[in-house]
Amino acid sequence: MTYLIFDLETTGLSPSSEDIIQIAGIKVRAGQWHQGERFETFVRPTKRVPSFITGLTGIAHHQVAGAPEAPEALRAFSEFAGDATLIAHNGQRFDMPFLRQSCLRYGLPVRPVPFVDSMAFSRKLWGGRGGHGLDAVISRLGLSVEGIRRHDARGDVELLAQAVGKMWHQLTPDVLACPVTVGEGALAAVA
DNA sequence: GCTAGGCAGGAACCCCTCCTCCCCT
Numbered sequence: 001m002t003y004l005i006f007d008l009e010t011t012g013l014s015p016s017s018e019d020i021i022q023i024a025g026i027k028v029r030a031g032q033w034h035q036g037e038r039f040e041t042f043v044r045p046t047k048r049v050p051s052f053i054t055g056l057t058g059i060a061h062h063q064v065a066g067a068p069e070a071p072e073a074l075r076a077f078s079e080f081a082g083d084a085t086l087i088a089h090n091g092q093r094f095d096m097p098f099l100r101q102s103c104l105r106y107g108l109p110v111r112p113v114p115f116v117d118s119m120a121f122s123r124k125l126w127g128g129r130g131g132h133g134l135d136a137v138i139s140r141l142g143l144s145v146e147g148i149r150r151h152d153a154r155g156d157v158e159l160l161a162q163a164v165g166k167m168w169h170q171l172t173p174d175v176l177a178c179p180v181t182v183g184e185g186a187l188a189a190v191a
Numbered sequence: 192g193c194t195a196g197g198c199a200g201g202a203a204c205c206c207c208t209c210c211t212c213c214c215c216t
Contacts, residue, residue, distance in 0.1 A: 119214080
């Protein structure tokens, strides 16, 4: 089974009014979380990147102004994904709605894809104890963030891939059976 | 120097509805 750990950076929280500005992903085979094929692109937004987003992500407007527009980036990402199962942290509530809404906004047909929210791994391992945000997960697993830029999609997927690998291993020795429920998401349909 | 949208999960309660809080940028 192939998995695609991915992360989005956006101009804000609302899928209906904000734009995706960066997509990054690492495609891995279950059990081989440290080596994978990478995807990364900036995405040209329809409005200026707010200063607080630049402060948070390190992504400035000039970096995305000449980037591919959303439809091109969404199709490229979907082609890269292929038949992989997608994984994102809090993706059920954030990344997946953003991808779906972006496709809708640009009139792109979508296709269903298997999807797992990595927060489910954390809930299953640690239940109600503490938080399940990426920072809490990283801290509990003792992952090093040295040399990794948090809130840059490339850095976050790197950390998330390591985190999912560790959590999976702690939940089951079986690298083939996903220990949490696999749901459904949507990506742009590819011709 | 700062904001915002909405789901999942839990509580209370009897099967839905409401509420609160998390978590993403």
